[in-house]
Amino acid sequence: MPIIKHIRFGAFVREITMHQEEISYNDLAPEIKQDQDGNDILYRPGKLKVRAIDVYRLVQPYFKVRLIDQLKAVLPLAIYLILFQLLILRQNVTDSWVITAGLMSVIFGLMFFIEGLKVGLMPFGETIGNILPSKARLATVLFIVFLLGIGVTFAEPAIGALKTAGAIVDVESAPYLYSLLNSWSEVLVLMVGMGVGLAAVLGTLRFIYGWSLKPLIYMSLIPTIGLTIYIMGDSELSKILGLAWDCGAVTTGPVTVPLVLSLGIGIATAAGKGRSSLSGFGIVTLASLFPIIAVQILAIFVSFAETPEMIISEAASISNLSSTLSWHETTPYVELLSGIRAIVPLVLFLMFILIYILKEKIKHPGTIAYGISLSVIGMIIFNVGLSYGLSKLGGQSGGLVPGAFTKIELISESPLYNFALGMTIALAFAWILGFGATLAEPALNALGMTVENLTNGAFRKKLLMHAVSFGVGCGIAIGIFKIIFSIPIAYIIIPGYLVAIVLTYFSTEEFVNIAWDSAGVTTGPVTVPLVLAMGLGFGEAVGAIEGFGILSMASIGPIISVMATGLWIQWKVNKRREREDELVESLEGVDS
């Protein structure tokens, strides 16, 4: 006889769904006690007790999100380079374990660095930007902005790549280039920093007075191109042009852009101007043009101070001496020192301003300390990864790609393909590398969003991203082309910028701002070292004197492509409007 059990359907539903236990919030809320005078004793909550599982669940997503951001920037590029090397060039990746470890440390280093920057340095920038203008005169403010421009340049991770590149340059064939990157390297960074500082000052003034960007561009291009033409006249000196133009691209990275921008916008807001739709733009453009002038001036100065023979003999004597490296020049220590040197002065400078000039207390000192140590650690790890991962990988593929079309020592059966096909492969390789690397850059996504809002959707985010990436891809391909046929960089740069000037003249203010800034945005801390090293390796393999200049091509490319796209969109919008007008007119004609 079966026993029939009755269950309430409601109870069954409750059983299969989740239990909701009810607690009265009144039981949890703290009781406010009073002291003898009847005043409330202020409630201070105690520290929470956290279980290990809670710590894991808190930290895991925090860590994961930040790790994935960096993985997305580094992995696709690395995989592309390695696959290209294996499949098209049929060469094994040498030192693959060193490179893998190096790339991992680039990823982790950037992750720590960016997070540290956000937690430790950005609050300084924002506080100073908000308070400084009301407490100091404009001249003082501008001076501080200038100093900050220098400070952030030293803290820029990609700057380290320049020094790494300096070691590869051959002193015999390009003595001034060697001298700039080795004995003058600190001065070089300082000059670049002064260029950035000056750009920050001008950019801030532009915010306040609402100047148009066009005349600023024309005026800064005149000395830049003028100096280039002067330097071209000297056959020894002309070899530094590639480096000078590349410096512009190196400066505008993850430290400079947000710090200088937050300061500039803060000042403009305090001055009662700014917060116009275009106020974040312009500084990046100037910060990528002024360092070019600064480096060119430094090179001319060096050419007066030293002769090529002096540099060569000096380099020879140094290389004889430096057979035994002192402890601070060997691997973990040199990265350690440069990491500390990059961040600590900037932090001290910001603290000095905050405490002595603004007389403000540092809020949340614990968090700030955590952020700063994180960014120093991140910088150190990134530096290690830079030399062993990015630069090595870039140099290796750069050195092997010419094997596709010409005879090189590293590949015994080279040339792998006939000249035309091999050349096409090499140029396609460069184009895809530039296109892909740019499309993956997170800063470009952010720029795309801003632009879509700014143009009321006329300039779609995707279209901008593709226009910029297309420009960078073409730029890098042209850069490779330039190295293969050793075309002097000025022959490409000067016409390129002339085209840009013409386009600037015809474009509206918005598109000029967007286009000129897009060039600086695209060259992040992963792309710069990789492309620099690739160019140098490539140049070495085809026997070119120097492999610089690719980055500068990658800067001019998007300027032209974005402005051209902008003009095209404008033309389309105008045409549609005309058509609508005609339609309205014809309808009105029917009505009457």
Add this chain to the structure above:
Amino acid sequence: MSKRNIVVLTDVALITCIIQKGCADTIVKAAQDGGAQGATVFYARGSGVRERLGVLGIAVEVEKEIINIVVATDQIDRIFEKIYLAGNLDTPGMGFMYVTPLEKAATYIPAEIADKLATEA
């Protein structure tokens, strides 16, 4: 002026969920899988548990996203649970959610559905 008919919804409730910036998408997805029709997200700043976590507070964003989801009263528990699980709200610092009864709501309701329900009632 022509007379217009307004269809008013009753038996509605509002689920509000405050989570860290960047988490809204997963939660809205979970709520929609659970039958929610739509969601409104806005940005805010909040504090509380973060300050009491000490060093771990760094892992909690100060900037928050607030999600408003209007649901039918029959759906409350299911969607409430979906959100709780999707947002890992049982972890300190992850967020907070609550349900508010609403008197009435109105929006676009497809005509055929409104007619059908009217005839049934």
